[in-house]
Amino acid sequence: MSSKPRLLSLQGELFLAKVVNQKAGTYFSVGNMPTLKLKVNTKKIDHYDSRYGQRAKDATLYKETGVEVDGELEEVNKENLAIVMSGRTIEIAEQQFTDVSLGDVQAGQMIDLEHRNLSDVKFTDAQSTVIEPSKYILDETFGTVIFDETIASAVKWSGIAGEVTRTTMVTDIDVEYSALFKGIDTFTGDKVVLRIWRMQFSPETEFDLVNEDFAKYKLTGEALADNSKANDAELSVFGHIERFAIAE
Structure with a gap:
């Protein structure tokens, strides 16, 4: 009997928590995101053999590795606006x-x-x-x-x-977040979880003040290594992805 192919079609929700003193606080949802991508990047040096006349690549040295998150926000609540503006949200009485x-x-x-x-x-x-x-x-x-x-x-x-809610601009560039993505594979029904231990968001953004349609705001972040997990064979310094099925 043939099994269902292990294809993937994901949807889900991203949660963030501020990291203070190396500990994640309370997670909050960033709301609906039309797009959300995980990107792995590297810097490498290739080695080529010069002995046999073919100049063939025979080794690669990966010098640097990194993980980035790239997405769009639709819901601009006070937490999200602080992230987009790299600022701080203050309640003015x-x-x-x-x-x-x-x-x-x-x-x-x-x-x-x-x-x-x-x-x-x-x-x-x-x-x-x-x-x-x-x-x-x-x-x-x-x-x-x-x-x-x-x-x-x-x-x-x-x-x-x-009373007003005030968000400052470009005052908290170095804030760290922990990321948790709760996802579902709409093809197989499997659940998918993404964990990133430490993350900083880029202060470079565009905030449209006039919109002809529903606004979307770019969100880009870079994972930072948690070296306390470097020797754990089941984890990594950046985070991990888990996939599992729920027994019926």
């Missing part, structure tokens, strides 16, 4: 501001108040006289204001800035 100076303002110029999700905003002049709302256009959502006329003295503002 609601804040009260009182008499913040804007200096002299000119008519028609948009001023960034540098805080978002505003409420209870008012503007005053140097004598603490409230400036009438009819004299300016305030965008409370994005925290900008345009005065319709020049104010004779320096302007101050007061108000409340609501």
Whole structure:
């Protein structure tokens, strides 16, 4: 009786955990990924025989080996955005501001108040006289204001800035992650697991600010060796792939 051919058609989900003090923390899902690839790369030196007139290659020395992950993110939650931006995600609590100076303002110029999700905003002049709302256009959502006329003295503002989630850009390039991929072979039904002990993601990316379709963001990472596993015959310094069937 013929057996089913061992072909492979994979789908699955990637989980990451920050590595702190050489220990992986809590894993989180990066969500749906349209593409995800594992690439093994090497640098080698070839040796050629010069004795018999054929210049035949008779040996190869592999000097360097590496493992890379290449994929696309669709779900840009706060964890994913921190990875894409090589930054840090911070929860900014609601804040009260009182008499913040804007200096002299000119008519028609948009001023960034540098805080978002505003409420209870008012503007005053140097004598603490409230400036009438009819004299300016305030965008409370994005925290900008345009005065319709020049104010004779320096302007101050007061108000409340609501909670926001802030992600810094290119501040945490050296963060390490542990990777766990839970996959299923849709042809045979086998399960496939990928483990990478240590990984760093490239800070080089593109983040489209205007989209005509669902956005996708490039994710590339490089495995780093865990030399504590170098002498373990069942593991490797980079990680491994496991494939198994579930008994019915």
